Amino acid sequence: MKVKDCMCNNVIYVEPSNTVHDCAYMMSNKHIGCIPVCDNSQNVVGLVTDRDIILRCIACNKDPKTTPVSEIMTCKVCCCNSEADIQEAERLMSENQVKRIPIVENNKLVGILTLGDLSTNEQVSDSTVTNALNNICKCDKNNAQ
DSSP states (O other): OBGGGTSBOOOOOBOTTSBHHHHHHHHHHHTOSEEEEEOTTOOEEEEEEHHHHIIIIITTTOOTTTOBGGGTSBOSOOOEETTSBHHHHHHHHHHHTOSEEEEEETTEEEEEEEHHHHHHOTTSOHHHHHHHHHHHTOOOTTTOO
């Protein structure tokens, strides 16, 4: 099965200059926990999660109405091609310990694949989802607190 057969292709994104408030508002309205950040050519340049908003904006006492998402976004974003096999996406999610991965074609954002998308797709095996979840949730015992 290909990623394009399982991904959500109705994906919204923000630009680096959008405010954190605008991003959070979009996330609230769409009931989503992350939004890709794209330049004006729809190339993925970052990713903002609800956790980023709390830890990199609110907890740092930044004003969400004036802070651009470029100041709080994760810049090193792992993406996957829409033509890749689901196993490749699961491997990338596991290796990078992420629950969501932007999907690109010719370096342009075309969708997003989440752990939820994998778990609700009947063609994706339970063992694939379980393996991904186990790897995503692994804690480095040396850094455990």
